[in-house]
Amino acid sequence: MNDIPTHKEHGLFADDTALWTASNTMTYLSSRLQQSVDAFESWCNSWKLKLQPTKTEMIHFTIHPRKKYKHPVEVKADNTIIKPLDHTRYLGAIIDKQLNWRRHLDHIETRIAPRIGLLRYLSKTAYEPKNRTMINIFKTTARSIIIYGYPVLLTADQNVWNRIQIIQNKALRAALGLPIYTSVDYIHKISNIPKIKDYATTLLKQSIKTAIEKNDIASKKNLQHI
Template identity: 25%
Template sequence: MQQAADRLNAWAEDWCVSINKKKSSTTLFTLSPKQKAGTIRLGGTPLREDEEATYLGVTFDRRQTWKPHIAQAETKARRKLAILRKLAGTTWGANEKILKTVYQGIIRPHLEYGSTAWSTSAKTNLQTLDRVQNQALRLITGAMKSTPIKEIEKLTPIQPLCQRREAKTMVQAEKLKCLPNHPMKHRLSNLTKNRLKRSSFVHESKRLSRPYREVLPQNTLPLTQEEEETP
C-alpha cells in the first residue's frame, strides 16, 4: 500500500496536482478485530486511519458487516417517511395510488441503493429496512398494526424487499457474466470454496440461480460488434 501511495504522490507531482492530505485517509478491511494497518504516508505526511470508507454513496466498514451503511439508509428513509405520514390520513389526504407513488419514488430507493453489495449482511440488519417498508405500507393502506404484513403486500401490491434484493443480485450476476474482461466473470462461472461462515455475492448469486438453471443461459457470451450496431 505504501508503494501505491508513493506512485500516487509521484503522479500528482508530475502533473502538478495538489492532494488534500487532511481529507485523505486509509481503511483496512479485515475480519480480524485485532489486526491493524501500518501507517501509510503520502508525500511524507501520515494519513489517518478510518473505521469506515464511503464510495459512491455506499459505506464500507472494516469488517464488511454493512451495519453502518444500513443504519444510514434507514435514517434517510425514515426522514422521507415523515412526508408520507403528512400526506396520509383516515378521512383526508392523498389517495392510495399517490401514496404508493411517493413511497416508490422517494423512500424505497434509500432502502435499496447498492443492495447487491450489502445484501449478504446479517438478517437482523436487513430487517431494520424491512420494518421501514412495513410502516410505509400501513400508511398507504391505512391498515391497523395487527394486520399481517403479507396481506398488505398482496393488497398494494408491493414486493417484499428481500425478494427485490434477490432479484437485483441475480441480474447483477448475469450482467457480470456478459463482461469478458471483468474479474468477477471467472469467479461466477467456476466453482468456489467458501472458507468463511459469512456469505458473499458469488455464493449468494449461485444459490439463487440454482432453481432457475433450466431457464438461465449456461454460457453467456458478450455482444459482438455487429450485434451492438444492429438497431
C-alpha cells in the same frame, strides 16, 4: 492507472478512488499499500492533480477486528500519515471494519425518517388517496434510499436484511395509512411490493443480464461473484 502495482486493486468513480490490498503480516501490508499510494500519487502528479490527504481515509479489515495491534497499519499520503479508522464512507456507503453495516443502516434510518413522515402525512391528508399513487411515491422517495448499495449489502448476513426489511415495512405502512400492527405479509400483498431482499436480488440479476448484453466483462465478473 497502469502505474499501480499489479498485486494491488483499485477502483475509480468520478473523482473518488479506492486502493486495497491484502497480506498476512502487518509490515508487508503497510509496505504493499504504501507502494500503491506512492504510485497513485505519482500518477496524480503526472496529470497535474493534487492528492487531498485531509480527505484520504483508511480502514483495516481483519479476522480479529477488536484486536489492538502493536504496530497498526499506516501509510503516508503527501507526507501526511493516514491511520486506520473504525469506519469510512465510499460512494455513499458507510463501511465499518467489522462489516456489520450498523452505521450504514443507522444512516439509512436517519435519512428515511422524514420521508416516512411525509408518506404518512400524504396518506392522511390527500383527498381519497389511491394506493397505486402512494406506492409510486414510496418507490421514488423511500425505496430508492432503502435499497442503496444493494450489491454490497447482498453479501451481508440475514440480520442486516431483517433490519432493512423493517425499514421498508414502516415506509409501506405509512404510505398506505396502515396501523403499525398490520402484518408484513398483508402489507406486501396489497401493495404488490416484493420483500426488500427479493427486490435486491432481482435488481442484481437484471444488472448481470445487462452486463452480458453489453459484453461488459468486468461488471459481469464482479456482479456474479456476489
